[in-house]
Amino acid sequence: MERIINSLFGMTHWVLIAMVVAPILLGSLTFLLQKKEKLRTFLIWLASAVVLVGGILLVWLSAGNEENVVKVWQWKVSSSFGMIGFGLEAFILLALLYVGFKIENGWIVFLGLIQTGLAIASHFIGTHPESLVIFRIDNLTRILILVTAVVGSAILVFSINYMKEHEKHAPEGAGSPGRFYFFFISFMGCMIGLVASNNFSLFSTFWEATTLCSFALIGQDGGEARRVNATRALLINSFGGVLLLGAVFFLKLNHCGEDFQSLTGSSITVLPAMLFCMAAFTKSALFPFQSWLLGAMVAPTPVSALLHAATMVKAGVYLVMRISPHYSQYTSFMMMIAFTGALSFAGAAFLACTQSNAKKVLAYSTISNLGLVVACAGIESPLAYAAGLSIIAFHAVSKGLLFLCVGRIEQKLGSRDIEMMDGMPYKMPFTTMVAMVGMMSMLLPPFGMLLSKWLAIEATIHSPFLLVFLVTGSAFTVYFWAKWMGHMQIQGYHPDKPVEQISHSTKFSLGYLAILVIVTGIFTMMIFRHVFTTMAAETFPGLDMVAKISSLYREQAMFPAYLVIGCMAISLVLTAIFVAFLVRKKNIRPPYLCGENAITIEEELNPEKNKSGLRSYDFYSVGGKVEHAVFSSYYFKNYIDENRVSRYMNWISWLSMIVLLGCVIASIK
Numbered sequence: 001m002e003r004i005i006n007s008l009f010g011m012t013h014w015v016l017i018a019m020v021v022a023p024i025l026l027g028s029l030t031f032l033l034q035k036k037e038k039l040r041t042f043l044i045w046l047a048s049a050v051v052l053v054g055g056i057l058l059v060w061l062s063a064g065n066e067e068n069v070v071k072v073w074q075w076k077v078s079s080s081f082g083m084i085g086f087g088l089e090a091f092i093l094l095a096l097l098y099v100g101f102k103i104e105n106g107w108i109v110f111l112g113l114i115q116t117g118l119a120i121a122s123h124f125i126g127t128h129p130e131s132l133v134i135f136r137i138d139n140l141t142r143i144l145i146l147v148t149a150v151v152g153s154a155i156l157v158f159s160i161n162y163m164k165e166h167e168k169h170a171p172e173g174a175g176s177p178g179r180f181y182f183f184f185i186s187f188m189g190c191m192i193g194l195v196a197s198n199n200f201s202l203f204s205t206f207w208e209a210t211t212l213c214s215f216a217l218i219g220q221d222g223g224e225a226r227r228v229n230a231t232r233a234l235l236i237n238s239f240g241g242v243l244l245l246g247a248v249f250f251l252k253l254n255h256c257g258e259d260f261q262s263l264t265g266s267s268i269t270v271l272p273a274m275l276f277c278m279a280a281f282t283k284s285a286l287f288p289f290q291s292w293l294l295g296a297m298v299a300p301t302p303v304s305a306l307l308h309a310a311t312m313v314k315a316g317v318y319l320v321m322r323i324s325p326h327y328s329q330y331t332s333f334m335m336m337i338a339f340t341g342a343l344s345f346a347g348a349a350f351l352a353c354t355q356s357n358a359k360k361v362l363a364y365s366t367i368s369n370l371g372l373v374v375a376c377a378g379i380e381s382p383l384a385y386a387a388g389l390s391i392i393a394f395h396a397v398s399k400g401l402l403f404l405c406v407g408r409i410e411q412k413l414g415s416r417d418i419e420m421m422d423g424m425p426y427k428m429p430f431t432t433m434v435a436m437v438g439m440m441s442m443l444l445p446p447f448g449m450l451l452s453k454w455l456a457i458e459a460t461i462h463s464p465f466l467l468v469f470l471v472t473g474s475a476f477t478v479y480f481w482a483k484w485m486g487h488m489q490i491q492g493y494h495p496d497k498p499v500e501q502i503s504h505s506t507k508f509s510l511g512y513l514a515i516l517v518i519v520t521g522i523f524t525m526m527i528f529r530h531v532f533t534t535m536a537a538e539t540f541p542g543l544d545m546v547a548k549i550s551s552l553y554r555e556q557a558m559f560p561a562y563l564v565i566g567c568m569a570i571s572l573v574l575t576a577i578f579v580a581f582l583v584r585k586k587n588i589r590p591p592y593l594c595g596e597n598a599i600t601i602e603e604e605l606n607p608e609k610n611k612s613g614l615r616s617y618d619f620y621s622v623g624g625k626v627e628h629a630v631f632s633s634y635y636f637k638n639y640i641d642e643n644r645v646s647r648y649m650n651w652i653s654w655l656s657m658i659v660l661l662g663c664v665i666a667s668i669k
């Protein structure tokens with residue numbers, strides 16, 4: 001048996017290669033065979049299965065077992081492989097330059113030239129070791145692989161029916177379905193390659209590959225607005241690529257090595273660490289780089305879901321979580337990292353409260369949660385680190401589900417405005433049910449997001465400055481989710497119960513993610529204790545802090561998750577009984593209008609605008625005065641200007657980065 005396990009463990013590198021190469025090959029086939037719809041659909045299902053099964057298999061094979069305990073899997077090769085890695089890096093940078101020239105954007109070309117120069121200089125500076133660890137899979141990598149595999153595969157299945165409907169109404173000049181699926185499926189292979197890469201040349205290759213894929217997907221539908229937003233995404237992430245390669249250059253300049261193990265926390269590597277963090281901020285769209293992610297909403301919904309939940313933005317927080325444990329002794333540096341994340345957490349949550357655009361609410365919520373992950377990485381505590389890891393995992397599943405729900409609602413209603421989502425339990429009962437599951441998982445017990453935020457707040461108890469930001473951001477989070485949930489539950493009386501028309505692929509992907517959300521909610525405490533606590537204890541071996549985590553979990557065990565689930569089940573049963581026995585047609589009364597409906601001035605001056613004869617919500621009150629009836633959630637429209645608040649947040653964020661640079665300079669001996 002042990003021999004079989006060892007042989008399977010030796011197959012890990014083949015599975016890893018397949019996980020990177022197979023999506024790119026399958027994406028290429030969908031492009032070549034795009035006119036054969038049935039074959040294309042089969043290839044999409046196959047790609048989804050490969051990503052899901054391959055990801056789970058890769059995690060299992062790389063982890064070892066009780067007889068052969070291997071917590072970190074490595075793929076070591078000779079130094080001659082460095083030329084191959086450099087060749088792949090050069091290829092992707094040349095592709096970036098080509099795109100810059102093609103769209104005639106001088107800044108992107110300029111940044112591409114800097115990246116190319118830094119890559120060449122980094123390769124030829126210093127001496128190369130005799131062997132290289134090109135891929136390395138530890139527990140942090142496994143979480144990101146599972147996120148990409150589990151959530152990404154569901155989004156890919158959802159896209160089958162969504163893109164068929166989207167093609168019918170796609171604007172003129174939109175890209176072909178084959179083009180879409182080539183970049184979409186390849187994206188997942190590049191993401192798995194990114195999180196598994198240990199060598200800087202390979203890491204940079206996949207980092208820029210995800211940038212190019214996101215540029216192509218955001219601009220999928222063509223048009224000026226999409227072109228501008230796709231270019232902005234490419235520009236900001238190209239700037240992040242310069243910072244990333246700048247960090248590698250300074251490491252090589254100081255003969256520190258060619259992989260993440262060279263970041264040992266010495267004063268020589270503090271500057272590269274800062275550059276890595278700033279590159280991560282661009283990728284994860286933290287303030288002041290948030291505009292590219294907000295602009296990505298113009299893309300088809302599967303693209304938004306993939307970027308926000310499973311791949312692009314998670315790459316940034318992955319990089320911060322990867323390097324932050326090495327620099328806990330540099331208190332000022334870590335405090336500024338935590339502050340930058342906490343600022344994005346509170347600021348983005350605040351701006352989400354002012355939005356009625358569902359996709360924009362989800363985008364700001366994503367920025368907010370990514371900021372919280374960065375704040376957790378900077379707090380220098382296993383408690384906070386465990387919270388950050390759990391947010392990465394739980395957020396991906398819940399946010400992926402919510403984006404897919406909003407995409408389906410937008411296709412059916414023709415709007416993404418939350419104010420248009422009243423009556424949803426009658427119009428789209430299945431979609432509404434799974435959307436409510438996703439929203440509840442973002443702020444209610446026993447789901448992991450609530451516990452993660454509670455742990456993050458607990459970790460900042462000795463830092464009142466950060467505590468204020470985390471508590472405030474959490475309060476704003478409750479406000480905008482509760483407001484949206486309340487509006488979606490508004491429903492008048494209907495004697496019949498319609499059956500929602502929904503395709504099998506859509507129902508499968510939504511139901512699959514909803515079940516995953518519920519299951520992880522039921523077993524939240526078990527997942528925390530056996531996964532995230534263990535990872536935090538291995539990353540921060542301080543015994544006192546590990547004991548603190550254990551004591552906190554013992555306190556939580558006094559209030560087990562099944563009690564919360566049980567209360568929720570009882571409430572649902574009572575609600576069903578109430579509806580069945582009391583909500584009868586004879587008990588329903590029409591709403592009372594306190595005056596006759598009035599025709600608005602605009603309709604009176606332009607009768608042709610009211611050919612249908614429908615009356616407005618305005619009505620005549622006392623003395624013939626026309627009153628305007630408004631039924632809406634509150635979005636602070638007359639008090640808070642989104643653009644102005646964003647400018648202030650950007651200024652503060654840039655200032656914090658200047659202070660961060662000062663802390664780094666002061667740390668260098």
